[in-house]
Amino acid sequence: MKKIVTPFEQVSKNTRLLIVLGWLAAVLGTWFVSSMGERHLFPSPKQVFQGLAELYNEGLVVHIGSSLLLCFSAIIIAIIISLVFSYLSTVPLFKPIAKTLSRLRYLPLTGITFYLAILISDARAMQVWVLVVFMSTYLTTSLLSMVNSIPQEEFDHARSLGCNRWEVLWEVVIKGRIDYVIDVIRQNLAIVWMMLVTVESILVAAGGLGFLIKNSDKFMNHGRIIALQIVILAVGLCIDFVLDYLRKAFFRYSKI
């Protein structure tokens, strides 16, 4: 018992499972207790299940699909833009552009939305491009950091094998770090997923989880809001798991 409260102590697999189950029971217990009575801050588990059933009947799956489609469309464009600038950052001429793109992450989203609204009239395209602009800055930051952290020895090794500079870029940075790119996407996905819901709720286009939250919020349906939060968290965790699984499955050498 003393072990589980001692820093850096190793515990068995069963003990780890018991700790997790204990915490889960504590969370559920707190939820049940805090949602009892006439007035309460959180909706009761029953209200949440009711909200989930209502959402399902109203086409929750279609909305999840819409959100995922928006997420993937944006992430594909954003990753292409970020990769091009990050790889080109190894060329002195393009380095300032990549660094500037990375620093644009400090720009407020509202300002970006304003200018995009002038350029784009379609709401769905607007959602995609708001996300693309926002994500590209974060992805470029992470990818630049990935490129900069490649040890000099790896470049020297490729050069000593007669690779010209473009071959070094291809072999060491592009081919040699594909698994890192997947991990960068995975790490940035949490921000993207959070932004996606916000973007969907601000710019109403083709439904989506953000749209559902906004609607539920309007009618103060707390059960639905919490049910949606749980769904969003679960879908986000699933995407994270799938990306991590793909990285490990396709890149045996990847030990990130």
Add this chain to the structure above:
Amino acid sequence: MNYNKENTLLYVENLSVAYGDKTIIKDINFVEKDVIRDGQVTGQVIAIVGRSGTGKSTLFRALTGLVKPSSGKVLIADTKTGEGNDAKEVHEGDIGFVDQKYTLFRNKTVYQALMFALRKKEMSDEAKDKQIMTYLKDWGLEQAKDQYPCELSGGQRQRTAIIEQIFCSGHYMVLDEPFSGLDVGNIEDVKNAFKLITSSHEFNTIIYSTHDIDLAVELADSIYVIGYPEVEGKRMPYGSIVKHIDMKELDLAWKDFGLGHLEVVKQIKQVMLQS
């Protein structure tokens, strides 16, 4: 032991490397010639020893063309012309380089890495495959053929890195501290690797650095000590060659480690401590 010196294989003249205002190495001069011994193929083994921070790694980067010298030049024998003493300036890729960490492509298996090293050779794929498999067998790497660097032991990584460079570069190979962090078994492996390389071609030349002076004296036929030189009574802040020991002239090269070798070890240690 009888030997002759013939063609110049490595010619380093007034080599200096500076990063910005800081001079790392300066006025490095040395010449290494092809050593011929009757009845056997004898490659050259050159050891560079010196205390940490004296510029050994920088010298190696300059020798392999990975860093451009601030002044001076490095010439190697141009063996492709067939003429005896033709020389060419060194460029990256001319001299193989194995660093302290035995760096390999992290995304290539041993076989893929060796195939990549052979990519510029004018050979059929079958011939390349045959060559790779022969080397893997000779160097005890058959079982590791399909493994990635992260799945290899230190010794396996090192052997792979050496074969890669043998396949890709010509007759020269630079190894930066090839014995650091290896256990006795791996050290024997590297010694055997040296023998394999030097016995396979007259021009094959190994240049390596080590902090183990005993190993330098045991394996090398030419030893250079790098330290901070003294000019007009003042210690300089850059590295340069402060002593050269020709083990061939001392009749200690290619012999088992003995009392003579111990005397050289003592001398080298003294020079290192003084510079």
